[in-house]
Amino acid sequence: MSVVAGRPYLSFGQYMQQRHGEHVHKLSLNASFTCPNRDGSKGIGGCTFCNNASFSPNAKAPDSIESQIARGKAVIAKRTGAKKFLGYFQAYTNTYDEAENLKRFYDRALAVDDVIGLSIGTRPDCVPDEVLELLLAYQEQGYEIWLELGLQSANDESLLRVNRGHGWMEYEDTCRRARDMGIKVCTHLIVGLPGEAALDSLKSLDKVLALGTDGIKFHPLHIVKGTQLAREWKKGLYEPVAEQAYIDTVVKMLERLPKNVIVHRLTGTASQDILLAPQWCGKKWQILNAINDRLS
Structure with missing residues (x-):
């Protein structure tokens, strides 16, 4: 896979264009799964940055998988006209x-027309061989x-501080097993x-790259309502x-990436109705443009 001229990394969109010959978009899906860090298996309360209100049993149940895909396809059709999709089990x-x-x-x-694959978001301590x-x-x-493995940090002390419920060891084990089987991580x-x-973020990235990964996602830590972090x-x-x-940190991280590691995301945010801080998280394109301007 070739890196696009003027940009020292290969984005997920570019990768999918080169691989499949057309735009392919992820469609976010909620299948109402829970988490071992809130049901008592690993802990209760979840990560300190997790909005537990979203786990409320009284919350409105998500639409069917088929309905969620149909709604997502309609939005993407207006935005880019893409006709191929990945079912992204995100929540x-x-x-x-x-x-x-x-x-x-x-x-x-x-089974839905034009869904050509899956992207599965999960914790590294919840991926058995089966x-x-x-x-x-x-x-x-x-x-x-x-x-997609939510490591968040390669520093066990940091993971403990946010009540993550797993450490580097679980990530290393799952990443090795998946990639040994030929599954992209x-x-x-x-x-x-x-x-x-x-410096801690750079150390985490270096540790991840030394082990090996196929893709990477960067997120700022945002504060949302109803959390311990809030x-x-x-x-x-x-x-x-x-x-x-x-911006400075992500630029440094991108400059460290091997050319074969695909960048799935450079920033992220929460919906405005629950986002408390930092407010700049809501300015997605401003952040993306600033990062890419620094790299050009």
């Missing part, structure tokens, strides 16, 4: 069930398959975790990463 821990139950959800997404074998079976049928890293500076922020115990500091 919560999307491998946290028996493989046969997971298969029912995954099959429903793949789940990897299921994903491999889809891949062997010709589907585009990505396993996208690693999520958060910039601005409590107690971390830019309470810490209101007490002055946490200061979110500044906009320029985030």
